[in-house]
Amino acid sequence: AQSVTQLDSQVPVFEEAPVELRCNYSSSVSVYLFWYVQYPNQGLQLLLKYLSGSTLVESINGFEAEFNKSQTSFHLRKPSVHISDTAEYFCAVTEYSGAGSYQLTFGKGTKLSVIP
Amino acid sequence: DAGVTQSPTHLIKTRGQHVTLRCSPISGHKSVSWYQQVLGQGPQFIFQYYEKEERGRGNFPDRFSARQFPNYSSELNVNALLLGDSALYLCASSLGPGTGTYGYTFGSGTRLTVV
Numbered sequence: 001a002q003s004v005t006q007l008d009s010q011v012p013v014f015e016e017a018p019v020e021l022r023c024n025y026s027s028s029v030s031v032y033l034f035w036y037v038q039y040p041n042q043g044l045q046l047l048l049k050y051l052s053g054s055t056l057v058e059s060i061n062g063f064e065a066e067f068n069k070s071q072t073s074f075h076l077r078k079p080s081v082h083i084s085d086t087a088e089y090f091c092a093v094t095e096y097s098g099a100g101s102y103q104l105t106f107g108k109g110t111k112l113s114v115i116p
Numbered sequence: 117d118a119g120v121t122q123s124p125t126h127l128i129k130t131r132g133q134h135v136t137l138r139c140s141p142i143s144g145h146k147s148v149s150w151y152q153q154v155l156g157q158g159p160q161f162i163f164q165y166y167e168k169e170e171r172g173r174g175n176f177p178d179r180f181s182a183r184q185f186p187n188y189s190s191e192l193n194v195n196a197l198l199l200g201d202s203a204l205y206l207c208a209s210s211l212g213p214g215t216g217t218y219g220y221t222f223g224s225g226t227r228l229t230v231v
Contacts, residue, residue: 043224090158101171101213106158
């Protein structure tokens with residue numbers, strides 16, 4: 001079974017500072033990787049995904065993540081955070097669940113707190 | 117366009133009771149998946165349905181069951197509720213069963229509290 005490790009449960013950072021949220025996964029086979037964001041009392045929103053091709057993927061709100069196959073990592077970065085980025089971030093990897101279907105295996109999440 | 121809708125948004129039940137949670141996928145999406153998110157944890161996969169058939173099942177007891185209707189909406193049923201079933205239950209819809217090509221869209225969830 002796949003596993004996803006998010007190394008930091010909480011990350012406080014000052015507004016306009018850079019941030020990196022770390023994610024490592026356990027797999028020796030091809031995977032699809034995702035970052036989801038969850039605002040308080042809401043569901044999950046897809047932030048970005050890696051399917052294939054360029055190892056650097058970007059979101060529309062300034063986040064980017066780099067797929068590193070040798071280190072089995074998919075760290076999320078943003079060069080300058082805003083107060084509105086305060087949320088919980090989940091890294092996820094696909095896992096085959098049989099009958100042509102795939103499930104998402106999530107990490108435990110990283111709470112990003114942006115300090116004014 | 118309507119996103120993934122879940123009902124109810126909040127629910128309080130007593131231990132031993134039964135609960136039914138409902139999900140309507142995005143129009144045109146034929147696959148629905150259910151996830152349980154316990155406080156402080158990431159979501160855990162419970163079920164996936166595609167074209168009304170179960171396509172995947174996570175490591176959950178038989179007290180958990182689900183079904184998908186001809187209009188692709190879905191119900192998650194939990195019998196004999198335990199305190200540990202208290203969680204946010206998330207529904208995700210996709211065009212098909214493979215996440216890589218199609219991607220998932222999540223609803224806002226149903227917050228279940230068992231007392």
